[in-house]
Amino acid sequence: MTKDPVVAVAGATGAVGREMLRILAERDFPAKEIIPLASSRSAGSKIEYKDSKLIVQELTEDSFKGVDLAIFSAGGGTSEKYAPIAAKSGCVVVDNSSFWRMDPDVPLVVPEVNPEDLEKHQGIIANPNCSTIQMVVVLKPLHDVSRIKRVVVSTYQAVSGSGQKAVHELETQVKQLFNMEEVTPSVYPYQIAFNCIPHLDAFLDNGYTKEEMKMVNETVKIMGDESVKVTATTVRVPVFFGHSESLNVQTESRISREDARAILTQAPGIRVMDNPEEKIYPMPLFAAGKDETFVGRIREDQSTENALDMWVVADNIRKGAALNAVQIAEFLLVKDLVRVP
């Protein structure tokens, strides 16, 4: 491929969309043109990109004419409607919503884990759920050494995962509490300031939330192995940026603490921060704004054979969303999987 693609970012004014533009600029993504798309409400506003300002255009059925690559982060309904329109016009779509993720014709990709699945794309590639991405980045290199049988994961998820409104809500609630004012939840069902809410997305009949079942089902699809069993409890915590996860991982054979550290140190996209005696372990405070998935507190589970406990933290807006989508786009270009006329 010699020519640079025309790239559209749908949902460019949201928290993830803005981060996508920042990351495209940071990484000097090879684009002939970047077109920010959003709803009519935001159309006409200006958004920074490198040294220039781009004018946000309204997302319509005609938006993808002449566009080679589109990155969507505009909600499931928008992706449902517009991703097929874009794909039909020859544009390759990387979609951050949950709508297409479990479609058998749509690859669900974390570039460190299953880049080969990109080759099967039919115009749409799905970006996994934030909490799934950082987990599979850590699971895959261990799975390659000793098959993972079962994972018990509990999450500590930042409010930025619910968008800019939720960031504002946490900030506002803290101020309200400190001023002895009434707290008025809007994004979340209850006060999130100084609280933990074990409720992300809708509840299903089996008692899990959709967010929890995403971690169960997306992990199997990304890892390409139905024998990997996951149970998840997902919890919102009063943190602005950075999702944390407590992982218990049962493997077919024993992986020692030292071996786990060595395996993860060599794995792509991971930074091992595991020197507890020196107070070195991952935390949202350090992971915010970074690209890597951080892992620490690695230890052999004393309650059973062949299991590890770990603590995994990543920036949910970057690796959990915008960065992973841009990495997919980069792989698509490198593998020549985008047609640029």
Added chain:
Amino acid sequence: MTKDPVVAVAGATGAVGREMLRILAERDFPAKEIIPLASSRSAGSKIEYKDSKLIVQELTEDSFKGVDLAIFSAGGGTSEKYAPIAAKSGCVVVDNSSFWRMDPDVPLVVPEVNPEDLEKHQGIIANPNCSTIQMVVVLKPLHDVSRIKRVVVSTYQAVSGSGQKAVHELETQVKQLFNMEEVTPSVYPYQIAFNCIPHLDAFLDNGYTKEEMKMVNETVKIMGDESVKVTATTVRVPVFFGHSESLNVQTESRISREDARAILTQAPGIRVMDNPEEKIYPMPLFAAGKDETFVGRIREDQSTENALDMWVVADNIRKGAALNAVQIAEFLLVKDLVRVP
């Protein structure tokens, strides 16, 4: 027993000590006299009890003469030194520190779980760790129906568990951040505001923290069953009051979601809050100031046979510390295990 005991509260000016006095008053604990004890620094200060003010006395080797029952919450070193002195003088000690908990001659008691162990006391009874108490209150009734084989627990622990200084530290840090000032951690190794710190108490050679191993070892002692295996990851979160726990519990035979709800609904000290469709589940926001251990998000684990996922929340200062100690004291009186001359 006809006569009311003379009761001392050692560490009366700390967060847990103050709560102990509040709870003794609330429950109209039958005491001939209440003597608040503290270090020389606090001696002479006044502390409210019912409608009167008590004068804090200095804790010395002579403090326990004429005292029938003493509740300690003054740190491990104080308990190590003074609990045997008190016991030798005929006083029964209920100790909230970790110092005596694993001593084979010291019962470790949660009244809902193993009140019968009180009968073996030799002058000192230990109050378990906060995160252990709320877990075993929920585990025991399930264990009685189907033996618990393994528990994977991840905690979300409030700063009040580290004392009043930590409550002040979280408050101060939030204000510093909102005023764009530098954050200066003191109680915790890192900023706790809007962060999660996977580090409570010291690290051990096996990679676990002491806090985590307390949950492993104390659970076995309280449940009186060495076959109950626990692995724990303990995490401090920016919440003032109320510890939360994500529990995965593997049992010998299947317990359905409905059966688990029914068993826990009938169990002492528990309030089942488990109607997710109506947004009813436990949270620190609701548990603070309450006596019960709250459990919800009960569901059958889809990753393996015979396992349940649950979400357990309790007020760490009340059930996790002061209330459990006062409940032990009440049981001692009811069972006539305190000698009142």
